[in-house]
Amino acid sequence: MNNEIKRELSAIVGERWMLDTPNELHVYSYDATPLYQAMPDAVVMPASVEETAAILKVANRHRIPIVSRGSGTNLCGGTVPTEGGIVLVTNRLNELYEIDQDNLTATFGPGLITAELHTAVEALGLFYPPDPGSMRISTMGGNVAECAGGMRGLKYGVTKDYIMGLQAVLPSGEVLRFGGKNAKDVAGYDITKLLVGSEGTLAVVTEITAKLLPLPKAKQTLVAYYNDLTDAARSVQRVIAEKIIPATMEFLDAETMRVVEAYAGIGLPLDMKAMLLIEQDGTEMQVEQDILRIAEICRREGATEVRTAETPEEGAKLMAARRAALSALARVKPTTILEDATVPRARLAEMVEQVGVIANKYDVQICTFGHAGDGNLHPTCMTDERDKEEIHRVEQAFQEIFHAAIKLGGTITGEHGVGIAKAGYLDLKVGTGGIELMKRIKDAFDPHGIMNPGKMFAKDTRRRVVVNTHECGHKHG
Amino acid sequence: MNNEIKRELSAIVGERWMLDTPNELHVYSYDATPLYQAMPDAVVMPASVEETAAILKVANRHRIPIVSRGSGTNLCGGTVPTEGGIVLVTNRLNELYEIDQDNLTATFGPGLITAELHTAVEALGLFYPPDPGSMRISTMGGNVAECAGGMRGLKYGVTKDYIMGLQAVLPSGEVLRFGGKNAKDVAGYDITKLLVGSEGTLAVVTEITAKLLPLPKAKQTLVAYYNDLTDAARSVQRVIAEKIIPATMEFLDAETMRVVEAYAGIGLPLDMKAMLLIEQDGTEMQVEQDILRIAEICRREGATEVRTAETPEEGAKLMAARRAALSALARVKPTTILEDATVPRARLAEMVEQVGVIANKYDVQICTFGHAGDGNLHPTCMTDERDKEEIHRVEQAFQEIFHAAIKLGGTITGEHGVGIAKAGYLDLKVGTGGIELMKRIKDAFDPHGIMNPGKMFAKDTRRRVVVNTHECGHKHG
Numbered sequence: 001m002n003n004e005i006k007r008e009l010s011a012i013v014g015e016r017w018m019l020d021t022p023n024e025l026h027v028y029s030y031d032a033t034p035l036y037q038a039m040p041d042a043v044v045m046p047a048s049v050e051e052t053a054a055i056l057k058v059a060n061r062h063r064i065p066i067v068s069r070g071s072g073t074n075l076c077g078g079t080v081p082t083e084g085g086i087v088l089v090t091n092r093l094n095e096l097y098e099i100d101q102d103n104l105t106a107t108f109g110p111g112l113i114t115a116e117l118h119t120a121v122e123a124l125g126l127f128y129p130p131d132p133g134s135m136r137i138s139t140m141g142g143n144v145a146e147c148a149g150g151m152r153g154l155k156y157g158v159t160k161d162y163i164m165g166l167q168a169v170l171p172s173g174e175v176l177r178f179g180g181k182n183a184k185d186v187a188g189y190d191i192t193k194l195l196v197g198s199e200g201t202l203a204v205v206t207e208i209t210a211k212l213l214p215l216p217k218a219k220q221t222l223v224a225y226y227n228d229l230t231d232a233a234r235s236v237q238r239v240i241a242e243k244i245i246p247a248t249m250e251f252l253d254a255e256t257m258r259v260v261e262a263y264a265g266i267g268l269p270l271d272m273k274a275m276l277l278i279e280q281d282g283t284e285m286q287v288e289q290d291i292l293r294i295a296e297i298c299r300r301e302g303a304t305e306v307r308t309a310e311t312p313e314e315g316a317k318l319m320a321a322r323r324a325a326l327s328a329l330a331r332v333k334p335t336t337i338l339e340d341a342t343v344p345r346a347r348l349a350e351m352v353e354q355v356g357v358i359a360n361k362y363d364v365q366i367c368t369f370g371h372a373g374d375g376n377l378h379p380t381c382m383t384d385e386r387d388k389e390e391i392h393r394v395e396q397a398f399q400e401i402f403h404a405a406i407k408l409g410g411t412i413t414g415e416h417g418v419g420i421a422k423a424g425y426l427d428l429k430v431g432t433g434g435i436e437l438m439k440r441i442k443d444a445f446d447p448h449g450i451m452n453p454g455k456m457f458a459k460d461t462r463r464r465v466v467v468n469t470h471e472c473g474h475k476h477g
Numbered sequence: 478m479n480n481e482i483k484r485e486l487s488a489i490v491g492e493r494w495m496l497d498t499p500n501e502l503h504v505y506s507y508d509a510t511p512l513y514q515a516m517p518d519a520v521v522m523p524a525s526v527e528e529t530a531a532i533l534k535v536a537n538r539h540r541i542p543i544v545s546r547g548s549g550t551n552l553c554g555g556t557v558p559t560e561g562g563i564v565l566v567t568n569r570l571n572e573l574y575e576i577d578q579d580n581l582t583a584t585f586g587p588g589l590i591t592a593e594l595h596t597a598v599e600a601l602g603l604f605y606p607p608d609p610g611s612m613r614i615s616t617m618g619g620n621v622a623e624c625a626g627g628m629r630g631l632k633y634g635v636t637k638d639y640i641m642g643l644q645a646v647l648p649s650g651e652v653l654r655f656g657g658k659n660a661k662d663v664a665g666y667d668i669t670k671l672l673v674g675s676e677g678t679l680a681v682v683t684e685i686t687a688k689l690l691p692l693p694k695a696k697q698t699l700v701a702y703y704n705d706l707t708d709a710a711r712s713v714q715r716v717i718a719e720k721i722i723p724a725t726m727e728f729l730d731a732e733t734m735r736v737v738e739a740y741a742g743i744g745l746p747l748d749m750k751a752m753l754l755i756e757q758d759g760t761e762m763q764v765e766q767d768i769l770r771i772a773e774i775c776r777r778e779g780a781t782e783v784r785t786a787e788t789p790e791e792g793a794k795l796m797a798a799r800r801a802a803l804s805a806l807a808r809v810k811p812t813t814i815l816e817d818a819t820v821p822r823a824r825l826a827e828m829v830e831q832v833g834v835i836a837n838k839y840d841v842q843i844c845t846f847g848h849a850g851d852g853n854l855h856p857t858c859m860t861d862e863r864d865k866e867e868i869h870r871v872e873q874a875f876q877e878i879f880h881a882a883i884k885l886g887g888t889i890t891g892e893h894g895v896g897i898a899k900a901g902y903l904d905l906k907v908g909t910g911g912i913e914l915m916k917r918i919k920d921a922f923d924p925h926g927i928m929n930p931g932k933m934f935a936k937d938t939r940r941r942v943v944v945n946t947h948e949c950g951h952k953h954g
Contacts, residue, residue: 102714102823125720147663158661160670161638174910181821183851184635184891186624186674187899187906188933189915193637193670197663214720237579243602243691285762344658346579374660414661422664429664433653438666440921444914456665 001041001085005062009044009086012054017092019043028087031072031079032134033421034335035385040067040081045089049167049175049206052088056204057173059086065453066171068200070111070139073132074146075338076419078199082454090141093206096120103181104212105164110141110205114148117210127215129156132415133326141205147197149415151248151279151322154373156213158415160196165209168195168202171446181209194441199417200452202445216281219247220291221315224303225272229253231302232274233349236372238297239278240345244290248279249373250322253352256329256367256380263328264321272304276372277322279315325369326380333365333382335391339398341405342414345375354404355379362397364390376414402428423458478518478562482539486521486563489531494569496520505564508549508556509611510898511812512862517544517558522566526644526652526683529565533681534650536563542930543648545677547588547616550609551623552815553896555676559931567618570683573597580658581689582641587618587682591625594687604692606633609892610803618682624674626892628725628756628799631850633690635892637673642686645672645679648923658686671918676894677929679922693758696724697768698792701780702749706730708779709751710826713849715774716755717822721767725756726850727799730829733806733844733857740805741798749781753849754799756792802846803857810842810859812868816875818882819891822852831881832856839874841867853891879905900935 010018019025020042030037041064046052059066065085072079081087094111099121106121106128114135121128131150132138138148144166149158165179179185179192195202226232236249252260252275261268268275276298280290295306309315330336343351352368355377359366370378379401383394402412402425412418412425427435439457442449487495496502497519507514518541523529536543542562549556558564571588576598583598583605591612598605608627609615615625621643626635642656656662656669672679703709713726729737729752738745745752753775757767772783786792807813820828829845832854836843847855856878860871879889879902889895889902904912916934919926 100821100823101718103821104717105821147667149661153661160667170910170914176908176910176914178907178911180888181886182819182888182891183822184626184630184817184819184848184853185888185906186890186892186894187888188895188903188911189918190624190637190670190674191911191914193667197667214722240581241578245691283763283766286760289760340661342659342661344577344580344582345660346577371661376659376661409658411657411659411662411664413663414659415663417663418665426665429662430655431653433651434655434665434668437647437653437668437921441666441918444917444921 001064005058005064006042008058009042009055012051013044013046017045017047028089029081031069031074031077033075033077033080033419034337036077036080036420038080038082039084040087041084043087043089045092047092049169052204052206053169053173053175055086055088056169056171059450060171060173060448063448063450066450067452068204070142071137073134073138073142074417074419076413076417076421078146078417078419078455080420082420088204091139099124099126100181105181105209106212107207107209108140110139110144110208112140114138114140114143121212122215125215126212128162128210128212130159130162133323140208144196144205144208145198145200146417147415149371149376151250151371153371153376154249155245155247160193162211163192163196163208164211166192166195166205167207169204169206171448171450179209197417199419199456201442201456202451218284218287219279219281219312219315220287221309221318222278222291222295223307223318224276224278224298225269225305226274226302227272227304228302229274229352230349232276233352233372235276235298235301235303236348237346238301239294240373242293242297244293246278246290246294246373247281248277249371250277250369251372252277252322252325252369253367256325256369259332259367260321260325260328263331264324266317266321277318279319329367329380329382333384335383335385337381337383337394339379339401340376340414340416341379341401341410341412342376343405343408343410345373347408347410348372348375351377351405351408351410355401358397358400358404362393364394364397366397375410418456420455423456426456426458478541482535482541483519485535486519486532489528490521490523494522494524505566506558508546508551508554510552510554510557510896511814513554513557513897515557515559516561517564518561520564520566522569524569526646529681529683530646530650530652532563532565533646533648536927537648537650537925540925540927543927544929545681547619548614550611550615550619551894551896553890553894553898555623555894555896555932557897559897565681568616576601576603577658582658582686583689584684584686585617587616587621587685589617591615591617591620598689599692602692603689605639605687605689607636607639610800617685621673621682621685622675622677623894624892626848626853628727628848630848630853631726632722632724637670639688640669640673640685641688643669643672643682644684646681646683648925648927656686674894676896676933678919678933679928695761695764696756696758696789696792697764698786698795699755699768699772700784700795701753701755701775702746702782703751703779704749704781705779706751706829707826709753710829710849712753712775712778712780713825714823715778716771717850719770719774721770723755723757723767723771723850725754727754727847728849729754729799729802729846730844733802733846736809736844737798737802737805740808741801743794743798754795756796806844806857806859810861812860812862814858814860814871816856816878817853817891817893818856818878818887818889819853820882820885820887822850824885824887825849825852828854828882828885828887832878835874835877835881839870841871841874843874852887895933897932900933903933903935
């Protein structure tokens with residue numbers, strides 16, 4: 001990228017907010033995904049929709065790739081600037097404009113931290129349910145881009161279910177508004193929902209209006225331990241078949257339990273094969289009733305021990321242990337690869353078993369935990385990226401896991417996104433016809449292909465491309 | 478359309494299912510929307526996805542308009558074949574393939590009647606919430622095309638919130654699958670949600686997978702009468718601000734009450750200015766508590782009478798009276814025009830007042846009822862299409878109503894769709910930039926523009942085009 005373009009960008013955001021020293025660029029050369037890294041040519045941090053539009057116009061005119069990002073907590077390499085260009089950081093657009101208590105909505109900039117939205121609305125007795133693992137640092141713009149999920153997806157759905165309105169900037173610099181505060185709105189195609197989960201490949205979101213719910217009054221946590229994986233999976237299925245929808249049903253396999261216990265020391269039994277962590281919320285009475293029935297079902301289906309948290313603090317501690325799973329696993333080996341193959345919940349036991357078989361076959365260490373209630377598993381591999389031979393086996397194992405998920409009626413990604421990590425597998429789920437259609441839709445937004453190029457749609461047929469530092473950072477403009 | 482093409486169509490579906498006599502064509506020249514009518518050239522009724530694909534290929538090759546429809550209960554002229562061509566009737570694709578009790582999903586053809594889906598799933602203790610007014614005759618394919626709403630939208634959302642997977646045929650004849658049974662799935666753009674509400678302008682849906690909920694165990698109905706419209710609107714607002722989300726909050730103004738009472742004779746007081754009909758569902762205990770608190774709020778906010786239905790039968794009777802509103806109003810004058818301008822719920826009182834002012838200004842009779850809880854009003858005009866001068870005033874009044882809704886942060890259509898009736902107003906909500914983007918998305922699906930042409934996007938700037946019988950039916954192919 002030549003200096004003339006950098007001067008144009010500086011003129012828009014001010015010198016302080018246009019970064020281009022090697023050290024600064026390095027900070028934006030990676031995200032939370034292991035194995036992927038590439039240098040951008042410049043990093044810009046707009047403070048307004050007008051600045052965002054002006055940046056996009058420059059990029060569009062010079063055909064420079066634009067990778068928009070918040071905190072970069074995604075796990076699909078979605079914000080690695082693999083073709084160089086401009087990284088557009090939305091963190092300064094972090095204002096919480098309004099919590100509208102009459103319409104039960106919140107309106108804010110994409111840079112707002114997810115947990116800050118939680119805190120602000122909960123102080124008013126309101127509730128924004130999506131709670132991705134990264135919520136303490138992830139931005140709402142990132143949650144929208146990836147359609148973030150979380151532990152409360154079973155009962156409350158995912159980010160898409162809460163986004164009612166968006167302001168977004170097209171690559172042309174045109175600023176458009178979609179949706180709004182209306183509970184019902186069928187005026188034209190639903191561009192709002194199309195943008196949620198579009199991974200920065202269509203437009204840059206500059207304002208978000210989300211739906212809120214009343215905050216549930218009570219919450220209880222139950223933990224069930226199993227000698228047999230299948231019993232745990234069947235318990236999940238039976239609870240739902242008996243028409244109880246808990247807020248959360250988390251699953252941890254023996255290996256994950258062991259690692260979490262070593263990390264958090266909360267007294268998990270180490271001789272068990274699996275555990276379920278179940279949370280129900282609602283009115284006090286309803287929660288009480290549901291938890292009793294769930295405990296009964298878990299016992300009936302073979303749990304060796306079922307325990308209800310005595311106090312909210314004990315419940316919170318158990319949930320924190322589950323949330324710590326990724327950090328705990330990350331300590332085991334230098335490189336942790338967390339996937340999110342997802343199946344219809346009735347196929348959960350089969351999927352967990354197959355992950356075990358595949359890990360053995362390729363002699364790699366894979367722990368499995370995740371959101372059992374919605375079939376969203378996180379097979380997690382502890383490996384070392386410096387060991388090229390092992391990494392190759394890891395790639396083969398995950399490839400087989402994705403195929404297994406698809407065979408069970410599942411999908412290659414439940415909540416992490418396609419990005420670059422799974423671009424080569426997208427055809428497994430949507431077919432080449434589906435990909436062609438999606439590319440035509442991308443063209444409708446982004447005719448010059450500047451928005452997060454190389455993401456979602458694979459450039460070639462090689463799967464799980466690993467991009468090395470300094471390898472990229474092409475010169476543009 | 479020449480006979481050669483008709484023979485091609487006959488060869489696909491069989492002679493019996495290709496209709497082209499004037500009497501047969503007349504049946505498919507209109508839908509539930511008053512004032513719009515146009516003759517198709519042929520009507521075809523495929524029995525499979527393969528036949529549907531073959532029909533689309535023929536139409537695409539000869540550039541013949543395709544209007545897909547179920548029972549035609551939409552209220553936006555969405556299935557009137559204004560440019561002639563083929564009406565593709567999906568009613569034969571009406572099989573209920575599966576109710577999956579483990580994954581809480583149902584899979585069926587687009588021709589399935591909405592109420593039949595309700596009955597089938599409720600027999601298993603499950604629940605498909607969307608309940609559009611036309612549910613006894615509407616098809617699920619039509620519900621998907623229009624993103625149908627209904628009385629339970631406040632608590633349970635609309636059709637879009639329940640559609641998890643679709644099989645659809647592109648104009649090219651390509652058969653694609655989107656989504657599925659996974660509670661979480663972010664593999665690529667969400668084409669499923671894009672197709673819901675796309676009004677037959679993108680593809681023909683041939684199979685639908687919908688999400689189900691456990692059927693609530695209990696239900697109670699409350700009715701509140703008001704001397705003052707504003708008190709009723711404020712009651713709605715207060716209930717929600719106090720964190721109660723009822724399943725249904727319906728509003729009827731004085732004129733609607735009078736007309737419904739004359740029709741149904743259920744003892745509505747005729748000296749009141751407004752009534753609210755509120756239903757809550759859930760566990761028995763919760764329903765009891767909520768209804769008590771709602772009654773208290775309504776009284777506090779000025780209701781002159783608040784009554785809880787003593788028995789489920791009484792509750793059902795009250796709800797049936799509300800459901801009869803349209804039929805009751807339709808008896809008053811030869812032509813009934815039902816609109817669905819929608820505002821954020823906090824603006825409800827203002828909107829109802831403005832409808833009154835506008836009706837007076839243009840000296841037209843407009844009753845207002847609708848889904849108060851989600852701000853989705855149905856200003857309904859009783860008129861006579863033979864009185865051209867009055868119809869002109871009606872059009873002016875509705876134009877002003879749409880502008881008023883937009884000014885209050887609302888939308889031109891909450892649940893009826895754009896179709897042809899509101900195509901001229903779409904720019905009020907989404908702007909010309911939004912329309913241009915949507916047209917480019919349409920091109921991505923339908924490059925030759927054969928899918929329901931003239932709908933959603935206005936062909937010219939004249940608003941509320943009235944198409945007369947026999948005026949259309951252009952020759953194609």
